[in-house]
Amino acid sequence: MLLRDERRELCAVGRRTAETGLVIGAAGNLSVRVGDLVAVTPSGVELDRLTPEGILVVDTEGRVVEEDGEGVPSSETPMHLAIYAATDAGAIAHTHSTYGAVVAATMTELPAIHYYTLLLGGVVRVADYAAYGTGELAANVRAALDGRRAALMANHGGVAVGGTLAEAYENARLLEWLCGVYVRAKAIGEPRLLTEAELGELTARGFGPPAFPPR
Numbered sequence: 001m002l003l004r005d006e007r008r009e010l011c012a013v014g015r016r017t018a019e020t021g022l023v024i025g026a027a028g029n030l031s032v033r034v035g036d037l038v039a040v041t042p043s044g045v046e047l048d049r050l051t052p053e054g055i056l057v058v059d060t061e062g063r064v065v066e067e068d069g070e071g072v073p074s075s076e077t078p079m080h081l082a083i084y085a086a087t088d089a090g091a092i093a094h095t096h097s098t099y100g101a102v103v104a105a106t107m108t109e110l111p112a113i114h115y116y117t118l119l120l121g122g123v124v125r126v127a128d129y130a131a132y133g134t135g136e137l138a139a140n141v142r143a144a145l146d147g148r149r150a151a152l153m154a155n156h157g158g159v160a161v162g163g164t165l166a167e168a169y170e171n172a173r174l175l176e177w178l179c180g181v182y183v184r185a186k187a188i189g190e191p192r193l194l195t196e197a198e199l200g201e202l203t204a205r206g207f208g209p210p211a212f213p214p215r
């Protein structure tokens, strides 16, 4: 079985993604890249019900290289592949988390409500709306992710990348936490936002996401 360890890791992180409320139903998808291959979760299967055999391995064109089960790759596989083609990310987590969806439905970016936004590479952009699974959505998300570890997707959800799957998952959780802080802050007043200078001071001290490991 190709990418056995990565398949197991996708199952474990899939359970955590569902248990921590970042997805509902069969929404959301995860992938890991190894060389020119990508292990991706199947379409239409809840992330807490994944099996190693049900994970699909595809090449850079999205062709299934090895498939033990009956499934087909996630409908967002074109988005995952577009992100891998444009970055050195090693893993991707796409979620439909609540506060992320709230911000993605109302704003063009998640303002700098907390200095931890720098751990995602800076102010998180909202990718323009396009229908799920399309090349247009893939291109919009790729553009929104430029220089970032996460992006929101208008009227849809969020996507986070990392050097490892654990890192991509933590970035998805961080994105949701930041969106939750912003939305709740707006509920009780007008939040004070960090200035460019305040963010720049921390960036100059080296505060930011870890570099992707060499591929």
Ligand SMILES: [Zn+2]
Pocket: 027, 028, 076, 094, 095, 096, 132, 156, 157
């Ligand atoms: Zn989605």
